[in-house]
Amino acid sequence: MKIYIKGLLYLSILISIFIITACGNDQTVSENKVNVEEAEPIHFRASSGISEQHFFHRGFITPLFERLENETDGALSFEVFSAGELVPLGSEYDALRQGTIDIGLTLSAVYDPQRFPYSEVVMLPLLESNSNIIANAVQKMAESDREISDGKTYYELEFGDKDLVVFFLPPTEPYVISTTKHKFDTVEDFNASIRMRTPSRVHEILASNLGLTSLSMPITDAYDALSRNALDGLFYNVPDWKAIGLDELIKYTIEGVNLGHFVNQIAMTQETWDKIPKDIQEKFRNAANEIIYDGAQLTMNEMVENKENNIEKGGEFIHINELNSEARDIINSAVVDTWHDWIENLESENLAGKEMAILWRDMLVEAGATLPDEIMELK
Numbered sequence: 244m245k246i247y248i249k250g251l252l253y254l255s256i257l258i259s260i261f262i263i264t265a266c267g268n269d270q271t272v273s274e275n276k277v278n279v280e281e282a283e284p285i286h287f288r289a290s291s292g293i294s295e296q297h298f299f300h301r302g303f304i305t306p307l308f309e310r311l312e313n314e315t316d317g318a319l320s321f322e323v324f325s326a327g328e329l330v331p332l333g334s335e336y337d338a339l340r341q342g343t344i345d346i347g348l349t350l351s352a353v354y355d356p357q358r359f360p361y362s363e364v365v366m367l368p369l370l371e372s373n374s375n376i377i378a379n380a381v382q383k384m385a386e387s388d389r390e391i392s393d394g395k396t397y398y399e400l401e402f403g404d405k406d407l408v409v410f411f412l413p414p415t416e417p418y419v420i421s422t423t424k425h426k427f428d429t430v431e432d433f434n435a436s437i438r439m440r441t442p443s444r445v446h447e448i449l450a451s452n453l454g455l456t457s458l459s460m461p462i463t464d465a466y467d468a469l470s471r472n473a474l475d476g477l478f479y480n481v482p483d484w485k486a487i488g489l490d491e492l493i494k495y496t497i498e499g500v501n502l503g504h505f506v507n508q509i510a511m512t513q514e515t516w517d518k519i520p521k522d523i524q525e526k527f528r529n530a531a532n533e534i535i536y537d538g539a540q541l542t543m544n545e546m547v548e549n550k551e552n553n554i555e556k557g558g559e560f561i562h563i564n565e566l567n568s569e570a571r572d573i574i575n576s577a578v579v580d581t582w583h584d585w586i587e588n589l590e591s592e593n594l595a596g597k598e599m600a601i602l603w604r605d606m607l608v609e610a611g612a613t614l615p616d617e618i619m620e621l622k
Contacts, residue, residue, distance in 0.1 A: 284318055285518060287511075291325045291348035292332020296486055298545065299412050299507060300325065302538030304348055310530050315523055323348070335510065339407070345515050350409065350508040352401065353443055359401050360594055361391070364603045365414070366445035366503035367585060368578040371613035374539035377414035377504045380603070380610035382532065385411065389602055392595040397602060408516040409508040410531040413538025415480040416546045417501035418446070420453075421493045422476030423469055426561075430569045440465050440477035445503060448584045449478070452577035462487060469493075478502055481553070482545040490553045499563035500574055579617045597621065 289308075293299060308321045324330070330338040333354055335347030352359035353366060365381065385398050392400060402409045420427075425437055433454040441447045441457040450457040458474060462483075468474035469492045477489075484490040509531075519527065550560065563571055582600060589596030601621055604614060 284320065285523075286320045286322065287345040287515075288329075289321050289323045289346035289348050289509075290328075290330040290335060290338065290344045291323065292327045292330070292335070292351070293349055294326045294486075298482065298538060298542045299349070302541035303412050303534055304509070306537065307530055307534050310534070311523075311527060314526050314530075319519070319523055319527075321346070336405075339510060339512055345511060347510045349412075350407075350510040352508055353505060356444055358405070360589060360592070361397055361401055361599045362506075363443055363445055364585075364599050365506040366418075366443045367582055367600070367603065368445075368449060368503055369417075369501040369607065369612055369614055370578075372417060372501050372504065372607065372611075374414045374416050374504070374542050375536060376607070376610045376612050377506065378411070378535045378539045380606040380612065381411050381414065381506050382535070383606040383609060384603060385409075387602060387606065391598045391602065397599065402510070406513040407510050408513055409510040410528075411535060412507040412509060413535050413542060415505040416482050416542050418442070418478045418480050418503045418505070419496050419498055419500075420476065420478055420502060421489075421496040423472075423492050424494055425475055426495050427497065427570050427574075428567065430573060432570070433573055438473075438475045440468070440474055440479070442478060442505070443503070444588075445581065445585055446478045448588070449502065449577055449581045452580045452584070453573065465489065466492065480505065480542075480546075481549045482542045484549050485552060490549060490558070491556055493553060494558055496553075496558065496560050497563055497566070497574070498560050500578065502578075575615065579615050582618055582621075 291300065291304065295301075295305070304323070308323070311319050312321070324344075330344055330347070332349055333351060335344070335350050336355065336358065338344045339347050352362035356363050365377065387398075388396055391397050395404070420439070422437070425432065427433060435454065435456050437455045438458050439446075439450050439455045440460055440462070441450050442462065447457045447459070458468075460468065460474075462477075462479065465474065465477055465479075466488050469477075469489070476493075479489070481496070484493065516524070554560065563574060566574075586596035586600050589599070600618075604618055604621065607614060608619075
């Protein structure tokens with residue numbers, strides 16, 4: 244009997260050791276890697292301020308979410324509200340902080356320079372670039388470890404300090420200067436009687452440097468304003484014309500100079516991001532960093548289609564090199580002056596304007612863009 248009891252005791256000890264060891268091993272696996280198949284389902288509410296017809300949705304948001312749901316076997320899923328149905332465009336940051344939404348699909352930092360003063364740098368005018376180049380440049384800028392201010396990088400200053408995790412949507416094609424009837428053939432054609440819709444503070448500076456009058460309004464109001472002759476033209480990208488009906492109204496466009504690219508972001512709070520298992524975070528990051536280039540190619544293709552469509556409706560595209568030298572000089576000078584004025588404006592607010600401009604310039608050059616010599620000489 245004593246032998247039997249001792250045997251049971253010995254067996255119990257062995258089993259206990261095995262269980263403790265197994266639990267310890269499981270804990271190590273859990274800490275190092277989360278198995279997607281065993282992950283608890285996570286459902287996110289996401290809001291976009293634009294329509295699902297916009298290339299941001301067609302070229303990025305929809306394929307991103309479909310890929311993530313497929314790769315995680317539904318462990319990650321999304322409920323998407325578009326066209327400002329849940330949260331109006333421009334209100335995503337507050338909605339994220341209040342917990343109204345989990346993901347803001349159109350953070351639009353460019354439209355909120357009080358909170359995100361450095362992000363409007365992407366709207367500075369260039370000479371040559373496209374959506375693919377800007378997608379590359381903006382990712383380089385987000386990943387850069389170069390200090391901008393207070394020992395912090397661009398990403399830390401703009402997003403990390405606000406407890407945000409962001410990924411960049413595909414950039415638009417270049418903004419161009421377009422009008423319903425006005426041509427810029429002479430120096431006198433650049434005057435304050437020409438009213439231009441400006442989408443950002445950068446374009447307000449640009450309009451002033453061109454001698455034009457700046458009017459700020461949502462792009463959705465531009466069609467009506469142009470139709471009523473309350474507006475003479477606008478700075479905007481060609482691929483988005485058709486969706487708003489602008490292709491029927493615009494008759495004159497100057498190409499060959501890129502007046503900035505609009506870059507939007509999808510965002511979530513750090514707390515929300517931390518709810519996602521590490522394996523799935525990696526899938527999210529990889530998918531976003533790859534699909535941005537698919538979206539860039541989509542809008543580049545639609546640039547060609549919309550230009551042809553506008554020409555068929557009586558539109559005219561004039562390359563900057565076809566303008567007379569005086570008109571060309573006004574535009575080229577305005578491009579350079581806008582960089583300097585933007586830098587000065589930020590530094591007047593005790594912000595690192597020059598450091599930010601130089602970072603963006605360097606990322607652009609690495610990505611393949613062309614800038615004026617005067618900007619290349621900034622130190």
